Amino acid sequence: MHSSFSPSHLSFRVGLPNLCLVNVAFLRTAIPWLLAIAVSLLLMAASPARAQLQIEITGVGSNQFPIAIASFQRDGQVPEQVDAIIRSNLQRSGLFRLVEPGSAALAENTAINHADWKGRGADALVVGSIARLADGRFDLRFRLWDTVKQTQLDAASYISSAAELRLNAHRVSDRIYEKLTGERGVFATRIAYVVALGKTSFELQIADADGGNAQTALRSREPIMSPAWSPDGSQLAYVSFETAKPVVYVHALATGQRRAVANFRGSNSAPAWSPDGRLLAVALTTSGMTQVYVIDAQRPSTPRRLTSSNAIDTEPVWSPDARFIYFTSDRGGGPQIYRMAPDGSSVQRVTFTGDYNVSPRISPDGKTLAFVTRRNGRFQVQTLDLATGAELTITETGLDESPSFAPNGRMLLYATEVGGRGILATASTDARVRTRLSGPSGDVREPTWGPFIK
Numbered sequence: 001m002h003s004s005f006s007p008s009h010l011s012f013r014v015g016l017p018n019l020c021l022v023n024v025a026f027l028r029t030a031i032p033w034l035l036a037i038a039v040s041l042l043l044m045a046a047s048p049a050r051a052q053l054q055i056e057i058t059g060v061g062s063n064q065f066p067i068a069i070a071s072f073q074r075d076g077q078v079p080e081q082v083d084a085i086i087r088s089n090l091q092r093s094g095l096f097r098l099v100e101p102g103s104a105a106l107a108e109n110t111a112i113n114h115a116d117w118k119g120r121g122a123d124a125l126v127v128g129s130i131a132r133l134a135d136g137r138f139d140l141r142f143r144l145w146d147t148v149k150q151t152q153l154d155a156a157s158y159i160s161s162a163a164e165l166r167l168n169a170h171r172v173s174d175r176i177y178e179k180l181t182g183e184r185g186v187f188a189t190r191i192a193y194v195v196a197l198g199k200t201s202f203e204l205q206i207a208d209a210d211g212g213n214a215q216t217a218l219r220s221r222e223p224i225m226s227p228a229w230s231p232d233g234s235q236l237a238y239v240s241f242e243t244a245k246p247v248v249y250v251h252a253l254a255t256g257q258r259r260a261v262a263n264f265r266g267s268n269s270a271p272a273w274s275p276d277g278r279l280l281a282v283a284l285t286t287s288g289m290t291q292v293y294v295i296d297a298q299r300p301s302t303p304r305r306l307t308s309s310n311a312i313d314t315e316p317v318w319s320p321d322a323r324f325i326y327f328t329s330d331r332g333g334g335p336q337i338y339r340m341a342p343d344g345s346s347v348q349r350v351t352f353t354g355d356y357n358v359s360p361r362i363s364p365d366g367k368t369l370a371f372v373t374r375r376n377g378r379f380q381v382q383t384l385d386l387a388t389g390a391e392l393t394i395t396e397t398g399l400d401e402s403p404s405f406a407p408n409g410r411m412l413l414y415a416t417e418v419g420g421r422g423i424l425a426t427a428s429t430d431a432r433v434r435t436r437l438s439g440p441s442g443d444v445r446e447p448t449w450g451p452f453i454k
Contacts, residue, residue: 064097065180068122072142073107076132079162082140082169086126088210089173089187092426093410094433096180101125108143114150123148124180128172130165138165142172144179153179166213184452186406191413192217192227192236193424193447204238206253209406209449211424211437217251218258228271229450230297237261237271237280237297248282250297262295264303272317272325273297274342281306281316281325292316292327294342306344318342319362326350326360326369337371351384353391359402363409368429370394370403370412381414383429394431404449405429413449 067090072083090096099122106127117125128142137159144154154175158168167188174185187209195203202224207214218224222241229236236251248262248271262268266285273280280297283290290312293303307313311331318325324339331338337351337360351357356374363370366386373382378398384391394403399417406413411426416436422445424437 064095065123066097066099066121067124067126067176067180068099068101068117068120069126070101070106070128071103072127073105073129074131075129078130078132078138078165080165080169082130082165082172083126083128085166085169085210085212086173086176089170089185090176092210092433092435093177093185094428094430095177095410108141108155112145112147114145114147117145117147124153124176126176133159137161140165140168140172144176166208170208170210183410184408186408186411186449186452188453189407190233190450190453191404191424191447192229192450193415194224194227194445196422196443196445204236204251206236206450217253217256225446226270227446227448228273229448230273231275231277231451233451233453237273239269239271248280250280259300261297261300262303263300270315274318275320275322281318283314283316290314292325292344306340306342307347308344315359317360317362320364320366326362328358328360337369350386357382361403361405363405363429364407365409368409370405372401372403381412381427383412392431394427394429395425396434397425400425402446402448404447406449407452413447415445415447 069083069087087098091098099120107129108127110127112125125145125147126142131139133139140158140160142156143152146153156175158171160168170188173187177185189209190206191209192204192206195205197203200221202220203216204218204224204227205214205216217236220240220242225239227236227238234253236253237248238251239246239248246267246269247260248268249258250261251258261280262282262284264284264286267290268282268284270283271280278297279294281292281294284293284303289310291305292307292313293305295301295303306325309329309331311329313327313329315328316325322342325342326337326339328335329338332349334355335358336349337357338347338349340347350369351371354373354375357371359372361370369384369386371382372379379400380398381394381400381403382391383394394412395414395416397416401415403412403414409429411428413424413426415422416425422443424444424447425434427434
């Protein structure tokens with residue numbers, strides 16, 4: 001459990017087992033920060049989980065690259081709208097403006113009238129086909145054209161099962177993104193999040209980066225919190241209350257096998273992987289107050305204590321170069337973000353604007369800090385340039401939590417609340433484009449964006 005403040009549940013989560021006794025309405029209006037630790041996902045709304053996350057783009061980007069993605073030619077029954085997936089991916093990134101391609105399906109071997117497409121305003125054109133093979137698999141082909149220079153930029157063919165067709169649509173999107181931006185795309189990556197099916201039913205789900213193809217990794221009658229991807233994407237660490245107390249588990253996604261790695265006296269929460277995958281930073285209450293420790297990620301071990309304060313020290317997260325561990329602490333009188341060396345020395349305060357800053361996350365290049373801040377009564381995702389000190393408000397809603405960087409650093413995934421219900425959302429790190437990943441019902445929280453798939 002990421003001991004993280006959740007504005008929608010008023011919690012600086014450390015996972016106390018008697019959470020059901022908390023008066024939520026009172027907490028929402030009168031409780032100061034130190035008492036907010038007593039609320040958790042046990043208070044999630046009792047509503048059915050959504051069958052699928054739907055994408056709604058709520059922001060508009062600038063300096064977008066104009067591109068047309070023609071309808072792919074289909075030979076036989078095809079279970080996925082590959083061209084629609086590609087369009088949605090590129091539009092959601094905020095870097096592309098979609099040019100209307102017309103209704104005609106264009107295969108990858110179609111002769112292209114570059115001047116015509118350029119005249120329509122498209123500087124690039126994607127065409128392709130999907131054919132069902134005799135063995136039931138599918139042959140997905142695409143071609144990317146530069147209509148200005150009238151040259152081919154990329155082409156590829158993917159043979160896949162029906163189950164893999166959606167993933168290959170994401171891979172095509174990544175290739176297009178990289179060819180036109182020079183940066184690696186993240187459409188073929190995955191996200192993890194927690195869904196409340198009711199007051200006594202929770203699921204840890206894994207989905208494509210656009211929220212599609214959701215799969216359940218774990219079901220429990222007790223809360224599941226703070227999923228965290230291992231650096232290679234093969235494991236998730238998370239907190240489960242299934243033994244009537246918060247315990248940190250590591251879950252192998254390929255086999256479903258899992259093991260308890262932090263089951264010490266008191267609360268075990270906030271797992272965060274070291275960049276090499278060998279260690280987990282965790283928040284423990286073995287000494288009384290919540291403090292930051294390090295444990296072996298592969299096997300249970302004696303925790304090594306990093307912080308020794310009379311305050312709440314929690315929400316650790318490693319910098320990508322392993323030089324620092326960032327964490328949240330109220331040692332200065334209110335929750336702020338600090339960082340320290342991996343041995344617990346050289347503690348420095350990082351955030352100074354505002355009286356409430358929690359849930360630190362570091363960009364893949366180590367240059368930007370994302371966090372949740374409270375300003376004028378609103379809880380929003382903020383970024384801080386660690387070199388210049390420049391801050392930028394990323395979100396427009398007022399109950400935002402759990403920011404997580406995309407592995408290329410271009411977008412942030414976070415949870416928010418709309419209409420009294422928890423949903424997921426993304427925003428470009430320049431704050432120009434925002435999307436909502438929502439469904440007909442359900443309460444979705446604690447998202448985390450997985451690494452690049454090798």
